[in-house]
Amino acid sequence: MDFLRKKFDEIRKPFNKGGKLEKFAPAINSIDTLLFVPKHNTSKGAHIRDGVDLKRVMVTVIFALLPAMFFGMYNLGYQHFSQLGESTAFIDCIIFGAWKFLPMLLVSYGVGLAIEIAFAIYNQHEVNEGYLVSGMLIPLIMPVDFPLWMLAVSVVFAVFIGKEAFGGTGMNIFNPALIARAFAFFSYAPQMSGDKVWVADASTIDAVSGETILGQLAAGTEPGWSVMDMFLGFIPGSVGETSVLAILIGAAVLIFTGVGSWKIITGTFVGGAVMALIFNTLGVNDLMNFPWWQHLLVGGFAFGAVFMATDPVSGAQTEKGKWIYGILIGFFAILIRVFNGAYPEGMMMAILLMNVFAPTIDHYVIAGNIKKRKNRLKAA
Amino acid sequence: MSQDIRVKKGLTIKLKGQAALTTAASSRSAFYAIKPTDFHGITPKLAVKAGEEVLVGDVVFFSKGNDRIKFTSPVSGIVKEVKRGAKRKVLAIIIEAKSEDQFKDFGAANPLNLDKEAVLEKILESGSFAYVKQRPYDVVADPADSPKAIFVSSFDTAPLGPDYAYALKGKEEAFQAGINALSKLTEGAVNLAVDGSEASFFSKIENANILNVYGKHPAGNVGTQIAATNPVNQGDKVWTVSPQGVAVIGELFLTGNYNALKVVALVGSQVNNPQYHVLAAGQNIKEVVTQNAIVEGSRVISGNVLTGTQIELDDFLGFYDNVITIIPEGKEYRFFGWLPFVGSGSIHSNSKTSFAWLNSSKEYELTTSTNGEDRALVVTGEMEKVVPLDIYPMQLLKACIANDIEKMENLGIYEVAPEDFALVDYTNTSKLEAQDIIRKGLDLMIKEVG
Numbered sequence: 057m058d059f060l061r062k063k064f065d066e067i068r069k070p071f072n073k074g075g076k077l078e079k080f081a082p083a084i085n086s087i088d089t090l091l092f093v094p095k096h097n098t099s100k101g102a103h104i105r106d107g108v109d110l111k112r113v114m115v116t117v118i119f120a121l122l123p124a125m126f127f128g129m130y131n132l133g134y135q136h137f138s139q140l141g142e143s144t145a146f147i148d149c150i151i152f153g154a155w156k157f158l159p160m161l162l163v164s165y166g167v168g169l170a171i172e173i174a175f176a177i178y179n180q181h182e183v184n185e186g187y188l189v190s191g192m193l194i195p196l197i198m199p200v201d202f203p204l205w206m207l208a209v210s211v212v213f214a215v216f217i218g219k220e221a222f223g224g225t226g227m228n229i230f231n232p233a234l235i236a237r238a239f240a241f242f243s244y245a246p247q248m249s250g251d252k253v254w255v256a257d258a259s260t261i262d263a264v265s266g267e268t269i270l271g272q273l274a275a276g277t278e279p280g281w282s283v284m285d286m287f288l289g290f291i292p293g294s295v296g297e298t299s300v301l302a303i304l305i306g307a308a309v310l311i312f313t314g315v316g317s318w319k320i321i322t323g324t325f326v327g328g329a330v331m332a333l334i335f336n337t338l339g340v341n342d343l344m345n346f347p348w349w350q351h352l353l354v355g356g357f358a359f360g361a362v363f364m365a366t367d368p369v370s371g372a373q374t375e376k377g378k379w380i381y382g383i384l385i386g387f388f389a390i391l392i393r394v395f396n397g398a399y400p401e402g403m404m405m406a407i408l409l410m411n412v413f414a415p416t417i418d419h420y421v422i423a424g425n426i427k428k429r430k431n432r433l434k435a436a
Numbered sequence: 437m438s439q440d441i442r443v444k445k446g447l448t449i450k451l452k453g454q455a456a457l458t459t460a461a462s463s464r465s466a467f468y469a470i471k472p473t474d475f476h477g478i479t480p481k482l483a484v485k486a487g488e489e490v491l492v493g494d495v496v497f498f499s500k501g502n503d504r505i506k507f508t509s510p511v512s513g514i515v516k517e518v519k520r521g522a523k524r525k526v527l528a529i530i531i532e533a534k535s536e537d538q539f540k541d542f543g544a545a546n547p548l549n550l551d552k553e554a555v556l557e558k559i560l561e562s563g564s565f566a567y568v569k570q571r572p573y574d575v576v577a578d579p580a581d582s583p584k585a586i587f588v589s590s591f592d593t594a595p596l597g598p599d600y601a602y603a604l605k606g607k608e609e610a611f612q613a614g615i616n617a618l619s620k621l622t623e624g625a626v627n628l629a630v631d632g633s634e635a636s637f638f639s640k641i642e643n644a645n646i647l648n649v650y651g652k653h654p655a656g657n658v659g660t661q662i663a664a665t666n667p668v669n670q671g672d673k674v675w676t677v678s679p680q681g682v683a684v685i686g687e688l689f690l691t692g693n694y695n696a697l698k699v700v701a702l703v704g705s706q707v708n709n710p711q712y713h714v715l716a717a718g719q720n721i722k723e724v725v726t727q728n729a730i731v732e733g734s735r736v737i738s739g740n741v742l743t744g745t746q747i748e749l750d751d752f753l754g755f756y757d758n759v760i761t762i763i764p765e766g767k768e769y770r771f772f773g774w775l776p777f778v779g780s781g782s783i784h785s786n787s788k789t790s791f792a793w794l795n796s797s798k799e800y801e802l803t804t805s806t807n808g809e810d811r812a813l814v815v816t817g818e819m820e821k822v823v824p825l826d827i828y829p830m831q832l833l834k835a836c837i838a839n840d841i842e843k844m845e846n847l848g849i850y851e852v853a854p855e856d857f858a859l860v861d862y863t864n865t866s867k868l869e870a871q872d873i874i875r876k877g878l879d880l881m882i883k884e885v886g
Contacts, residue, residue, distance in 0.1 A: 061769055089809060093773035097766050097804040101871045102742045102861035103735065104449075104595075104763070107785035107792065109808020110865055111774035113815055116789050119776065184812050226812025226866075313776070313788045317817065373816040374828065422828055426846045433669040 064088065082176035086183035114185040116315045120306035121192055121363065127302040128295040129153030132200050135292050136256040139264045156256055157295055160195035163204050167211045168194075175220050184225035186232075186369070187215070193233035193363060196296030197356065197404075198240065199253040206247060210240040230411045231370045234404055241404070249399050251275075254292035268292050269354045270393065273342045274400035286353040297359040300352075307362040316366035319375065323382020324361035324389075328352055331390035343394045351390055360389065360403035370411040374421040381417055385410045438639075440632065441664045443651030445824040447786050447859055449595040451741065451763075452799040455701035455710045457602050462697075462714035463723065464535070467752075468511040469519075469528040470496050470718050474755040475507070475566060476875075477575045477882065480526050488515045493540035493562055493694035496529050504579050508563025510696030510716040512538045528752065539693040547617035547689050555620040559685055562694040566755065567681025571662060571674045573878045574853035583675040585624035585666050588615070590638040590679050591631040591649075593656035594740040594858075596703040598759050600679045601636035603699035603712060607683045608637050614686030618677060619643045629661045638679075654824065659856040663825045668850045680758055700753065704741075704762040705801040706734040715753050721760060722750045729762045735804050737761040742858035743871070766805025774808065783807060786822070786863045810867040819870075822859035825851060829860055833870055836877030841884055844877055853878075 070077045071084040088094070089111070098105060133149025168191045169183075176183040194211060218235030219228045241248045251267040252259040258266030269279040269291060281291050289299025297303075310316025332348030339345045352358065365371060365385050372381035385406050392402025472480040480497040483506075484490060490509040499505040513533040521527045542562050547555050556579055559565045570577035577583070590600050604611055619626045625645040630638040632648035639646055647661055654660045658676040668674050677685070680698045687695050696716040703710045707729040715724065725736060726749070737744035738754040741761050745754055753760065773779055780791035784800045792798075819829040827848040835843035852874060860870035 060771070089774075092769040092771055093805075093808060095767055095769050096806045096809060098806055101869045102858050103737055103744065103746070103761075103804050104451075104741045104802040104862060105806045105808075105867065106787065106863045106865075107779060107783035107790050107807050108787040108863075108865050109774055109867065110811040110814060111808065112776055112787075112789050113865055115774065116776050182809055182811070184814075186812075186814065224812065226814050314818075315789065315815075368816040369814055371816075373830065375817060375820060378817075418831075422831060422847070425826065425828060425848075428826070429669075429846070429848060432667065433671075436669050436672070 061092065064091065079180075080177055082181065082183055083173050086173060086176070089182075110185050113315055114188045116313050117189045117310065117363070118192055120309035120316070121189075121196070121296070123302035123305045124296040124299060124359065124363075125157075125192070125196060126150075127289055127299040128196060128297075129157050131289055131298055132156050132256055132295065134290060136264065139255060140261070141263075152256070156200050157195065159204060160198065160202070160207055160295075161192065163207050164194045164211055165191040167208045168215050171212065171215045171220070175224065179224075181224075186219075186225035190214070190219075190232045190236075193296075194236045197233065197237050197294045197359070197364075199248060199294055200256045201253060201259065202240070202244075202247055206240060206244050209243075210236040213239040226369055228369055230408055231364055231367045234364060234408055234411075237404055238408060241399075254294070266292060268400075270343070270400040273346055276342055283350060283353070286350060291354070293354075294356060294359075297356045300358045303358045303362050310362065310366065316362065317368070317371075317378050317382075319378040320366050320371060320382040320385075321361055323379045324365050324386040325352060327383035327386025328357060328361075328390050329386070330383075331387045335390065335394055343400065351393070355393065355401045356403040357386075357389060360407055361386070364403070364407050365410075370414065372414045372417045372421075374418045377414070377417040377421045380421075381410055381414055384413070438646040438648055439665065441629070441647055441649045441651075441655075441661060443649065443655040443660055443664070443824050445821055446593075446652035446654055447822050447863065448593060448652045449741075449784060449802075449862070450797065450799045451595045452705040452801045453703045453707050453710045453762075454596055454799070455598065455703045455712055455759075457599065457712075459699060459712040459714065460728075464533060465720040465723060466533060467516070467530055467720045468509075468513070468533055468716060468718045469530045469720070469752040470507055470510065471528045471752060471755070472497065472507075472526050473528075475499075475576050477573075477879070478505070478507075480507070482518065482526070482529070484515045484529070486515050486517055489513070490515060490531060491538045491540045492696070493542065495563065496531075497526075499576070502578065504560050505565055505576060506560060506563045507566055508540075508694055510718045512536075539695075541692050542688060542694065544692040545689055547613060547620055550620065552620050555617050558688065559617065562688050564681065564685050564688055564694060567677050567684060569676050571659070571668050571676060571853065572672075572850035573882055574855075575882070577673070577675050581673045583622045583624070583673045585662075586618050586622045586626045586675045586677065587629065587658045587662055588618075588626065588644075588677050588679060588682055589629045589656050589658045589661060590636070591629070591634075591656045592740075592758075593653035594742050595653075596701070596759065596761055597656065597740055598699075598701040598703075598712070600758075601634075601638065603701070603758065604679060604683050607687070610683045610686035610690055611637075611679070612641055612643075612686065613689045614677075614682035614684070615641055615644050617685050617689055618675075618682065622675070624666075627661065627665065629656070629658070631656070651824075654856065654859065657855055659851070659853050660824050663851055667826075670845060670850055672850070678756060678758070681756075698758060700757070701759045702728055702762070703759055704729070704737075706730045706762040706764055717755045717757075718752050720750070721747070721753050725749060725760065725762065731762075733765055733767065734762050735765050737763070741802075742862060743855045764801070764803045766803035768805070787818070787865070806867055808865075808867055811865070813866050813868065815865045818863055818865065819860045822863050823856065825856060827851060829857065829870075832877075833857075833860075833868070833873050836873045836880075839880060841881065844881065845885075849877055849881055
């Protein structure tokens with residue numbers, strides 16, 4: 057690698073201190089540190105450091121997302137071709153899916169990273185890796201035919217208002233990927249909801265129905281999908297959200313590596329199950345009667361629980377708080393799902409709502425610790 | 437009387453170059469120094485000038501804030517130079533050693549027969565009071581205070597930490613005398629923490645409350661032991677003394693002399709034959725290091741890899757340090773080194789994004805590389821895993837960064853010292869300098885609250 061290193065050192069010369077392009081150093085640094093872990097040494101504090109860094113953590117999340125992403129691409133083709141009654145050969149499906157999905161991924165990364173780098177240059181700090189994950193999450197939670205320019209605008213809004221306005225990576229109050237989705241949802245409702253958007257070309261070809269299971273339930277019709285389809289993911293929906301199996305593989309990666317909090321994930325499923333059980337016993341309409349465990353399989357519930365709720369920046373940061381945060385997300389997701397007639401899904405709203413309350417949860421958890429300290433002082 | 441403490445959180449890092457239980461032939465250096473920078477928060481008022489002759493135990497400087505606290509010469513010789521830095525700050529008082537040590541006599545006595553003031557006065561006169569530090573703030577104690585307890589930790593769980601039972605072999609009597617002397621200084625108990633999993637003479641020490649401590653690093657830190665048994669509240673004072681310091685105080689009462697010689701471990705992957713050496717606090721370490729270690733491309737640390745101070749080759753052993761660690765400087769770019777599981781064999785990690793956990797008994801040869809750049813705080817929950825205190829480490833660090841005194845108080849700033857956050861320095865993903873932040877936070881508290 058010495059040759060590559062030397063070559064790169066030559067390229068980056070004008071960006072070094074005193075060079076002509078010094079101002080743009082954060083841009084070249086972001087490429088440099090992507091290729092090589094820099095040879096920085098400790099200058100104060102502990103003289104040795106752990107092998108982990110933020111890049112490694114973020115890339116672990118991306119690895120965890122890959123099963124959901126690849127299945128999502130395959131399912132794009134599968135839904136499209138099967139509804140048209142055409143052959144659903146694996147290779148055809150995946151090529152069709154890639155044709156639809158990769159442009160979305162490129163737009164998301166291109167626009168988002170460009171803004172991140174611009175901000176890094178403006179503020180003269182290094183580019184943080186947070187957007188590597190957000191940039192992948194955003195296209196995975198959008199419907200397939202969402203116009204690219206709308207996606208780009210949503211990304212701009214998410215990164216500008218959702219993230220940089222608060223101070224950048226580590227400071228944001230809301231999950232940036234969900235901000236992108238919420239922005240798109242409220243600004244471009246026809247492209248983001250209804251029964252025409254969840255399968256490729258559903259809006260242009262009559263034979264293709266783009267209805268989701270939750271949409272059918274809300275409309276009072278019996279969903280035509282088996283439980284196995286729901287679990288494996290052969291159902292319409294946002295690109296990455298359909299396969300619970302692929303999401304659980306990702307969850308296993310996150311929990312094993314410790315990158316995603318198992319407390320939040322478990323809490324969310326428990327909260328959702330409890331709320332759905334309550335509705336099952338009440339049982340007034342189809343959405344309420346939908347078996348509680350199937351509630352956890354459909355829509356964005358699993359994807360949100362594993363990849364969205366676990367964002368450490370916008371979520372609760374204390375260990376006790378993570379339980380409460382997770383349980384309430386599951387609770388509200390099902391509540392909103394059942395009672396929101398216009399749009400039968402609640403995961404996005406539930407997580408954004410709990411993002412707002414995460415600092416409050418932490419505040420009360422920490423207040424317990426402070427109280428213990430004050431009581432000790434009084435007793436002494 | 438004894439008590440058990442089990443420490444569940446933490447991390448023991450195994451490094452190559454642990455000292456064998458042998459001691460090399462001792463040698464004197466030409467120069468010794470006493471460095472005011474070793475004593476955080478002390479502004480020195482010099483008592484000697486260049487050219488003056490000093491005996492072992494003669495006062496070199498006082499604390500400007502409290503002239504009862506004296507700092508004395510570790511060697512007999514002639515003051516060669518007062519080394520100053522920016523703004524004429526005194527960095528070191530360098531003493532050229534004579535071939536033979538002459539001791540100033542402070543008079544032997546049995547501390548159990550003396551009253552508190554007499555014991556305190558003798559310790560202060562000899563300069564060994566510098567070994568007595570206080571919590572909160574982790575600074576040299578104020579002799580006017582009456583601490584609610586005194587803590588001594590007889591074992592070191594830090595990477596490549598010395599074995600005090602070995603280092604103090606032959607000084608058992610002095611150690612007991614030191615404990616006896618300390619027991620006069622507090623209304624509470626002297627708590628002596630011993631490694632519960634290993635038998636040593638420390639468990640037989642009298643006049644002390646023995647704490648049997650089990651668990652991972654930082655089980656051996658006094659901060660962990662205080663928090664588990666008698667946490668520091670606002671307004672409390674707890675004193676801590678290192679085991680070598682206890683022996684120095686004890687020897688003072690046994691012989692009447694201040695003896696700065698101690699058995700120090702020379703460790704690290706760059707050391708050829710890691711073992712113990714007899715060195716005085718403040719002794720020049722150039723000879724012992726060049727003779728025993730690879731110096732080229734190495735970092736010399738007075739202290740351990742987590743809390744020690746980087747020193748030059750031609751520098752002096754720190755006053756409180758019982759170990760000199762020499763490890764390689766990191767100088768390699770690692771191609772795609774940030775990929776999960778890459779470099780698991782050579783770089784230790786507490787995170788499961790590396791395979792290092794599969795090989796928990798491996799002794800690593802770590803360098804000074806930061807293994808990544810500093811970033812915003814993103815990951816949560818990782819600091820809690822290595823801090824066994826009942827505090828919220830990340831929230832406390834943020835309060836310190838924000839200089840929010842009330843929040844710092846609420847979150848337990850009085851209970852912590854920088855060394856309690858050494859593992860946070862090591863493990864945190866964002867490469868945050870936690871010890872530095874805590875030190876600045878404590879300094880702010882000293883200034884604003886006192």
